Amino acid sequence: MFASLKRKDKLARELPLYFMLLPAVVLVAVYSYGSMAGVIIAFQKFIPARGLFGHQQWVGFKNFATLFSMPNIGTVIRNTVVIALSKMVAGVIVPVAFALLLNEVRSLLTKRIFQTVVYLPHFLSWVILSGILINLLSPSEGFVNILLAKLGIEPIFFLGNPDAFPATMVASDIWKSFGFGSVIYLAALTGIDPALYEAAVIDGANRWRQTWHITLPGISSIVVLMSVLGLANILNGGFDQIYNMYSPVVYSTGDILDTFVFRLGIEQAQYSLSTAAGLFKSGVSMIFIVASYYLADKFTGYKVF
Amino acid sequence: MKKMKSGRVLPHVMAGLLMVFVLSACETASNGSDEGNAKENAVNAGNASQPTDADGKYQKPITMSWAVQTAAASKLLDNDTWEDNRWSRLIKDKLNIDLKVAFSADSSTDAYKNKLNAIIASGDLPDVFKTQDANVFLQLAQNGQLADLTDVFDKYASDSLKAYKERFADSFAGATVDGKLYAIPRMNDNFHEAPFLWIREDWLKNTGSQPPKTVEEMVALAEKFATGDPDGNGIDGDTYGLALNKDLIRQNHGSILGLVSAFGVPGRDESMFYRDGNGKMTFAWIQPEMKEALAVLADMYKRGLINKEFTSKNESALVEDITSGKIGMAYGSNWGTWYPYNNVYKKDGVIVHPYAIPTEAGHDYKIGIESNAVGQMTMVSAEYEHPEAAIKILDLYDQTVNYSTKEDYLKYWSDEQYRLSPLYIDQPGEVYAADLLKAFDKGSSDGLAPAAKPLYDYIAGFEDGSLAKDDNAFGTWGQMSKSGSLPIVLNKYMPDHAIVQSILGIQRPETWLTNVASLDTLTITAFTDIITGAKPVDYFDSFVQQWLKAGGQQTLDELDTMYPAK
């Protein structure tokens, strides 16, 4: 019956769909695509007075050359990758472990209470969490260091020591997100067919073997999927978090591309240079995003869109 | 029933969405037309050379938008707001100018600078705005975004304003690019940027100590403060010896500037370039003497004489410790009695005194200050149709604050209320320190510049007790009385020829501008690492090499040609 529809009828049938899309398309065209056009200033010696589309001096890739000759650019890229990769790896392992342990709890109510509690940090902003962490981690007045002192451990400058800073960022990021990150694994765990366990019990398998042979294979595909999708964030060190907690003392290990781009563009008014750095980040990220989506499709048959 | 319901919801939702868009369009449109009107007014005014009354008041109101710096110390009193306050009303009343706030941001953090840079990027400048950043000023001037004030200043400035221009010729030269005056500069003579050692008088007494004359004595005093009980609370060691803040090399409280000066390093910020004894262009922080200075600090840190967590404390975090009485000694700038030690005086009635920096045998001490050509610039946008209005406001400011009644002075100047005027004579009272000293010798304020007379009254009032509780009186006293900070510069630092002024004016090498932030970070990080013991003192040599390689050497070379030896 559909096949007999004429072309015109089909268009009429589709017309409402176009109308539905219209507002979103307009907004995205203006704000996302409009600003994409603005990246041309990365190739110019941009002088704001002449306007975004005014006459600007074209300098080709000179801004990129300047960018990569800056003494700290290597450090910044290294920091970004180190922090982002650590967050990615820990961001899979910790939620999976937590989900496995929580799954052993029988009482639904207890389970629900645990979940509610561990979800909490995920829903709060880095502004608030930074405010809390800065106070908790202060070397002299912070609760954590007072506790360490009681245990006879020297105070640790979590936010002021370049050696401790990246680890502090990774740990606090995991603290914020592991609870919510476990939602998806808990769902996968409940999705495992109970009959499999019953069969295993009859075969005399103990809990450990059940976990090893049934539970883990049952969620392996989702673990692979989440790991692969995580690759997309290879250059996202977490601006909100780091910007609110870092200081020049820890730039050597804590300065990431996003904070670097922000300082270059807004604090130092190097608009072209900053946009060039942003463009570099976007370009590299795009490769990783596409790759991760491709791998996700290939390994698990999951299509993001 | 259910179907009916959802059928009825959709139109509402659609209507809602429509309204949202219409509303948004309206708001945008009304913003736009506001601007349009303003421009139209301005254009009309420009064409007709806006008629004014004999006293300079515009017959038809004009508007001026300006960037408000909500600085640390500026407070709004008596229900004033940033839009409607004593200055906006006075300016409306006397000149018929309607002030509009273009944007407001905290100037004690990076917020103001960031906001201004974002606005510059968009190319839509406020009519009147300020910057501390010489580079931003120079770029705007060279790109033709600033109004040329040369002619309007000549035509509209009062004799009093013109006298400022003569007295502070260096500063005005800094605001002049290619022979054109592009800003009203901060009218300054930077001698007052010198560092001092500030010590709580009660701690000195409690430990039976004298103000230290040498670095060695300073370290010994720090040890007494850190390990003993200078605050007399019965607990040994709950106080700090010497306080540092994480910025180390900035001119604020808890810096290392005073200490390195003792070793002949005229350190200051990231911009201290000068010609050394042999006429060679050099940079303060790479002087070999820094090694000795850093060794002293590293040793003090190791012995627990420096607050352990200084790496995470900025100046304002340090202030909390100062106020709560944990800190009794720190290197700092001349304005200590204005801030932060006014808090100590208010809370405990204790005075924190400034002393000349302790010196080190075998070294001529050297003190670095900025070039007079550099400082905050107040600029007018090239698009603004009434650049003369800026000069008129400046004139009104001068009349109101400097030539009017004491009442007006208190209302419009005190408690930093002058910051509510878009333009003010941006002048530290410090420049009158020498005049004041002479006046006190004479015992009379006769012959002082109008701006200096109230300072005389404050100091006299503080000393005779009538103004003992007054913030302004305490602040001025600690700065400019005979026991204040600035006489130390006038009577010691200057006669000793210790002052070294940076050559870096408004013109800056491109290499430096690109790399200054990373060079600055490199410096602070290296010094922090050495002080905390994360790196050995010898690491300083490798820091110097890194600094030179990362654009430092090129900067020195470019500066050498940019500012040729005289």
Place this chain on the structure above:
Amino acid sequence: MRIKASMPRKIFLVCNMAFLLIVALLCLAPFINLLAVSFSDKTAVAAGEVTFFPVGFTTVSYQFITNTSKFFMSLLVSLHRTAIGVPINLLLIILTAYPLSKSRSDFRARSLFSWFFVVTILFNAGLIPTYMVVKTTGLIDSVWSLVLPGAVPVFSMLVVMNYMRSLPKELLEAAHMDGAGHVQTLVRVVLPVSAPTIATVTLFAFVDHWNSWFDGMIYMNQIQHYPLQTYLQTVVVNPEEFIRNNTDLSGNLSKYLSMVSARTTGAAQMFLAMIPILCIYPFLQKYFTTGLVMGSVKE
């Protein structure tokens, strides 16, 4: 079939429960500490005596805040942006997800539009260009600058789209047979069964709007237009500033000044800002699994 737990199993369960309790405590403790600090005397806070209970109980920090206007002004801005922003997000998500959930035979341009939206995830133009577009469209310093640039949350849209795509075909075909158009199908059939996923993305939209601070910092020109989190960020970055700026605002504040510190007032403000989140997310929790998981994972 029920199996009696063995001894090692019992030990494991006890240890597991203890471990989970510790983890839960780690997640909760900082917030309890925050609450305790906000109700404590400032000297006790400075001395590090406050852990989970207020020391020297006092509400003075809260009184101090209620006497300054900044917190409440920014609260109003946040409520305003949330009230406008969340409905717009939601509407655009639904209006976009529905057409894109159609198969290519039902909507030939589907692929084109999908890519149109997905590209915005792949490529981010960066700070300066985006600022200039927002400036050009005249939104600077208006609440719309916090709403329109992010009006289409593409990830949430994809979640809803995937969910809608997983709905049984028969459902839609039945509606179609009844002669329902797209609008009617969406409203009467698709939306009611998509409630879990809609609830989830609503929560996300709300949390996003409530927690955003960067856009406020960049796009708002007047301090009194800062949304709550932007304002809080200035407090977190420069804690002393809040106290100092507010010292002489009006006479009745000065009496609090000796009683509060940056830490206690900061804690009070942060806690107040958390309340809306605390009130909402636990109630939407049951939808997470159905909404989020079903939307994003279909195997």
